[in-house]
Ligand SMILES: Nc1ncnc2c1ncn2[C@@H]1O[C@H](COP(=O)(O)OP(=O)(O)OP(=O)(O)O)[C@@H](O)[C@H]1O
């Protein structure tokens with residue numbers, strides 16, 4: 001078999017023009033596919049930044065919430081009701097809202113303000129500078145050091161600013177795993193201070209964060225919350241809901257889908273076309289091989305080997321190119337959204353397999369049909 | 379008489395069905411012993427290629443029997459028949475059908491590769507065979523870099539490399555000039571043919587007729603004459 005594969009390999013790479021077209025075509029298709037889906041994955045991840053960063057197991061929200069940006073305030077009675085549900089270890093409110101900060105140089109900057117439950121500070125970020133207890137100090141805020149941090153003028157401990165005519169002071173610098181999609185710096189403070197500083201409606205809690213006593217309690221909690229007329233989602237479900245919002249309710253998902261399908265079709269047609277031409281050009285030789293005693297099966301293995309080899313090479317190059325670019329972009333472009341996930345890689349690999357199978361199929365079909373007798377007849 | 383290499387019995391081949399049925403080969407019988415050059419000659423469309431294909435296990439007859447080297451070949455399964463061809467028959471096609479993207483050496487080695495030989499051993503054997511046809515220093519060239527006669531010799535080397543006992547030529551001199559054609563067939567007769575081999579040649583080319591041991595004349599699919607006057611070579 002090794003000899004047959006060597007032969008197949010030589011037939012493939014010795015035709016430099018076609019081999020180059022194949023590799024470039026598949027590499028390009030794979031690159032685009034991985035790149036596009038990674039950008040989308042990056043957008044989705046950033047869109048769910050709060051959910052990921054606050055890290056609560058179960059989130060309670062108004063059923064109309066589909067996107068963490070437009071949270072709908074919950075009445076305090078819900079908090080009390082949730083706390084009395086069996087299986088709830090604890091439940092705390094969290095504030096999440098946007099506001100304007102006036103910097104010392106007089107300019108305004110929109111920010112996201114997260115207000116953590118005063119007693120427990122559930123969802124606190126990991127501090128790089130300062131102590132978490134300082135959040136209880138007068139006018140205290142913690143700033144997140146992410147790509148948007150510079151927009152606040154690179155504040156240090158003690159930097160002051162104004163927020164709705166209230167004085168604010170930075171008491172801590174923290175980091176979170178995921179920064180937001182909307183290019184706004186994030187400030188953390190206590191729930192109490194957040195609703196005091198930022199004008200709100202009668203209802204104030206954006207979400208209620210729940211820690212169940214055990215995983216088994218979650219279905220019960222969800223049912224009880226539903227009975228109250230609200231929605232309880234696990235962290236994963238909430239992220240999924242946000243993804244679906246971007247996938248299906250905004251143009252982003254559709255466009256990425258169209259582009260991904262297009263690059264798939266480009267790869268498919270280049271590869272299919274090239275393999276077909278390759279077989280067509282060598283059809284008489286394949287017929288001669290059959291006359292000499294090659295079995296259809298062996299010729300198909302050769303084609304599969306060629307298609308598999310070019311496919312995997314193109315996949316490797318495409319994925320490599322994409323990770324390289326995303327890596328550079330993440331480092332150089334603030335707020336760049338792009339994450340290569342295993343799902344993306346798997347999806348591209350699946351597309352590749354379809355391309356390989358399709359190309360082999362149309363090539364093999366031609367080879368199976370060639371009659372050695374026709375070769376003799378000339 | 380020497381052992382029988384090929385025996386054809388009542389061979390029939392037709393194309394089309396019903397009204398449109400036309401016979402390409404009808405009731406052909408002959409026997410070729412080992413050690414002979416057997417020619418199939420006749421006008422265009424007389425059924426020579428069809429007959430040759432049936433004898434060499436490439437085209438299934440509609441009727442009759444072909445026994446090659448003791449094997450009733452059309453009773454074999456398609457895979458077994460392919461294996462039989464690979465080990466027993468060597469083919470030289472009119473247009474050679476060499477892979478243009480492979481070297482001469484690699485082209486010659488193909489039957490051995492199909493026989494699952496190791497690559498390096500196959501190349502060594504192919505090199506020896508190239509030497510037999512006098513092209514030992516052309517192994518690394520591509521077929522297109524060779525002359526027509528040289529390509530023909532490469533095709534012969536490929537047909538011989540697996541040491542088949544039956545070698546089949548279809549119009550071997552059609553693309554060659556007269557002198558080269560004669561030279562090649564002379565070479566085949568003197569250096570390739572031996573007591574354990576049998577060579578079948580389909581040809582129009584009467585300049586190479588003198589090398590024949592038997593000559594089957596066909597017309598409209600039927601045998602009109604069988605010359606068995608021994609070697610006609612002067
Ligand atoms: N696949 C086919 N379908 C229909 N008719 C065919 C087919 N193959 C061969 N024939 C017919 O069979 C007859 C014999 O053809 P064959 O190719 O064997 O002739 P030939 O003697 O080799 O001719 P040439 O010297 O031109 O090569 C011809 O009439 C041809 O048209």
Ligand SMILES: [Mg+2]
Nearest residue numbers: 377426427428
């Ligand atoms: Mg013919």
